[in-house]
Ligand SMILES: [Zn+2]
């Protein structure tokens with residue numbers, strides 16, 4: 001959906017789209033930075049760079065490098081030391097939104113919620129049975 005929005009970088013008004021999240025000026029600047037990151041990573045000796053080295057080597061801020069990675073513009077499958085932070089604990093991850101331990105935590109929470117729901121459902125069922133058992137015959 002295209003709509004007018006304020007640029008998160010410079011507050012200028014622009015038309016926001018799925019792919020355009022900043023104004024044209026900032027977009028141009030971001031593209032130049034993307035080119036810098038891209039050409040840095042294209043060098044064979046930088047294939048194993050981690051995020052700090054990319055930031056140091058290109059002068060592009062970490063947040064922006066992470067944005068390129070999240071958008072899939074930088075394919076981290078080609079770079080074994082690149083990743084992005086887990087949305088919960090900020091540990092470096094390379095796929096999904098959560099790291100392994102946060103994912104396990106979440107799964108444990110979900111299965112506990114399911115168990116509790118089962119228990120509630122059973123209680124409702126039991127009280128219904130009791131109600132029927134006690135209700136007078138017609
Ligand atoms: Zn802007």
Ligand SMILES: [Zn+2]
Nearest residue numbers: 086089099102
């Ligand atoms: Zn985590």
